[in-house]
Amino acid sequence: MNQIKELQIKCSIEEHDDVELACFNQQCKANRVYCHQCLRNGDHIAHIKDQKNIKELIEFFNKVEQENEDLIQKLSLMLGEIIELFTQLNQGLEQKYKFSKKRLQKLNAKQLNQVLDQVLKYDEITKGLFEDIQKSSDDMIIQLKGNIKDLKLEEANSHQQNKQEQEKLEKFQQLYQKGYKLYYDDNKYEEAIEVIDAALLIDPNHVDSLFIKADSLKMLQDYREAIIWAEKALSINSNHLNSLSSKGDSLRILGKYNEALMILDKALNINSNHDISLARKGACLQSLSKYQQAIICYIKALQINPDYQWAKNKQAECKKQLYLKYK
Known part of the structure; x- marks a missing residue:
């Protein structure tokens, strides 16, 4: 009931x-x-x-479900028996027609004569063997394709695959959104990496996820590892702006200012109004004591984002250095 x-x-x-x-x-x-x-x-x-x-x-x-499970079990046993016989055939052929010098030296003249007689008939024997198995295989393939078509199993498999892909996509989106929030809104970088790692198991080539991991590692001061993950993102999309900027900043922090400038210039060639890359380029120039050029970068960044406090602070540092230099 x-x-x-x-x-x-x-x-x-x-x-x-x-x-x-x-x-x-x-x-x-x-x-x-x-x-x-x-x-x-x-x-x-x-x-x-x-x-x-x-x-x-x-x-x-x-009842039909149980009968179907019984049928699948019988088919699986048949397949297992076929695989076992093919294995025996392959191993037997390998053993029979593998002639090492060591093996031949163990034969007397009569045995060697018998072996040679068999080998001379190799083409004839194996051609018939292959043709027989090929015909049986072709017949079985035609039969199985016909069964699959008649039972409309392709439609069922396709529907199941589509359903599984949709479920994977939904799971990925959930993980990515959660990881993004932990990274961007909550500044919980270790937790963000854990969630993004789970997302990357589903889609290892998702560029934005790779970037989030790279930038989270940078925020955790693991700069070398951050560069590795930024490069993974860039290997998929060499013009990914955020990954370029993040890699450039990690290089800057490691004191590799000229390398960082090259990467940040590439980012700015993609988007000349990317305020973060402008400010990071300014910081590189500042570390190279090129204060006036650095100030120009900070001014451009602040024109785009007037509330960019880090750029304001760095600009003030440069002005102070110039004042002390020309005092």
Whole structure:
């Protein structure tokens, strides 16, 4: 009774009740599942003996499922036997026609004569062997393709694959959004990396995820590892702006100012108004004591983002250095 309540499916005819009956008549062209109102309207009345209730329908589905599992097990045993025989054949051929110098030296003249006689017939024997197996294989492939087509298994497999891909995509999106929030909104970089690592198991080539991991590592002061992950992102998209900027900043912090400038210039060639890259370029120039050029970069960054406090502070440092220099 509980199964009947659980299977609550509306009749395909509007304003009718839930389906409660099923028709098992092979020649029937009407809806196979229907409600009592359909029955009162005369549907399936000609073969009422082929009518089953929902409980019997569920039992029938369970019976077919069990029979199908038995069939799969039998097919698996057949496949296992075929694989085992192919293995024996391959191993036997390898053993019979593998002639090392050490093996030949163990033969006397009569045995060597017999071996040579067999080898001279190798082409004839193996050609027939291969042709027989090839024909059997072709026949089986044709048969199996026909079975798959007749049973519409490709549609079922395709539907299942699409469903699995959709589930993977949804799971990935959930992980990415969670990782992005931990990184960008919450500044919880270690937690962000854990979540993004899980996302990358699903899609290891997702550039934005690779960038988040790279920049999180940079924020955790693991600059060399940060560069490695930024480069992974750039190997997929060499013009990924955020990854270029992050890599440039890690190089800057490691004191590799000229390398950093090259990377940051590439980022600015992609987007000349990227305020973060402008400020990072300014910081490189500042570390090289090129204060006036650095100030120009900071000014450009602040024109784009007037609230950029780090750029303001760095600009003030440069002005102070210039004042002390020309005092």
